[in-house]
Amino acid sequence: MIQIRQIPKEELSKVQSIAHRTWPSTFANILSTEQIKYMLNWMYSLEMLEAQLEKGHTFLLAEEDGEELGFAGFELNYGEGPKAKLHKIYLLPEAQGKGAGKALILEVADRAKKSDQKSLLLNVNKYNQKAIDFYLRIGFQEIYKEVIDIGSGYMMDDVVMELNL
Numbered sequence: 001m002i003q004i005r006q007i008p009k010e011e012l013s014k015v016q017s018i019a020h021r022t023w024p025s026t027f028a029n030i031l032s033t034e035q036i037k038y039m040l041n042w043m044y045s046l047e048m049l050e051a052q053l054e055k056g057h058t059f060l061l062a063e064e065d066g067e068e069l070g071f072a073g074f075e076l077n078y079g080e081g082p083k084a085k086l087h088k089i090y091l092l093p094e095a096q097g098k099g100a101g102k103a104l105i106l107e108v109a110d111r112a113k114k115s116d117q118k119s120l121l122l123n124v125n126k127y128n129q130k131a132i133d134f135y136l137r138i139g140f141q142e143i144y145k146e147v148i149d150i151g152s153g154y155m156m157d158d159v160v161m162e163l164n165l
């Protein structure tokens with residue numbers, strides 16, 4: 001049975017480890033190896049994850065029989081409305097397609113709704129069709145596209161999606 005629990009500061013290295021094991025296959029045909037390395041070192045350093053936790057991000061871990069499957073990270077009151085933001089969701093390659101991604105999103109949506117958030121926003125790379133199809137299946141809608149300059153000559157070419165709560 002899939003179980004979801006909140007990740008405390010002491011276990012943030014699990015988020016880092018899952019990201020490092022999931023990004024290469026997810027972005028192999030989307031981003032260069034250099035950009036994957038740059039983004040992992042920047043977004044998934046323990047300092048960055050701890051700073052996000054202190055800023056109010058919540059990290060959830062999905063597990064089955066004590067084995068970690070993946071994580072989600074989100075923030076309440078990200079936008080006016082108020083709106084929550086799903087910042088990250090990554091399931092280990094061998095754990096994809098088991099319902100854990102959906103379980104994590106439903107838990108985030110439930111927590112956001114209980115905190116009076118009107119919707120849940122997310123950014124997804126516009127070439128990550130598997131993830132876009134998954135979000136559409138859950139009920140998200142595309143609201144606009146955006147290109148974000150993340151420095152060192154790298155860009156994030158994203159679709160912004162929203163789920164009304």
Ligand SMILES: CC(C)(COP(=O)(O)OP(=O)(O)OC[C@H]1O[C@@H](n2cnc3c(N)ncnc32)[C@H](O)[C@@H]1OP(=O)(O)O)[C@@H](O)C(=O)NCCC(=O)NCCS
Nearest residue numbers: 089090091096097098099100101102124130131133134137
């Ligand atoms: C995208 C991701 C989060 C989805 O989580 P998952 O655990 O694999 O998906 P689930 O098993 O929970 O699927 C939930 C539902 O979506 C459907 N679904 C999943 N992937 C789909 C796809 N590519 N196309 C259409 N439907 C899809 C499932 O069939 C299921 O439908 P159901 O509720 O009718 O049974 C996960 O595969 C993942 O981490 N991928 C790699 C990393 C990534 O791209 N993260 C997102 C970055 S923005």
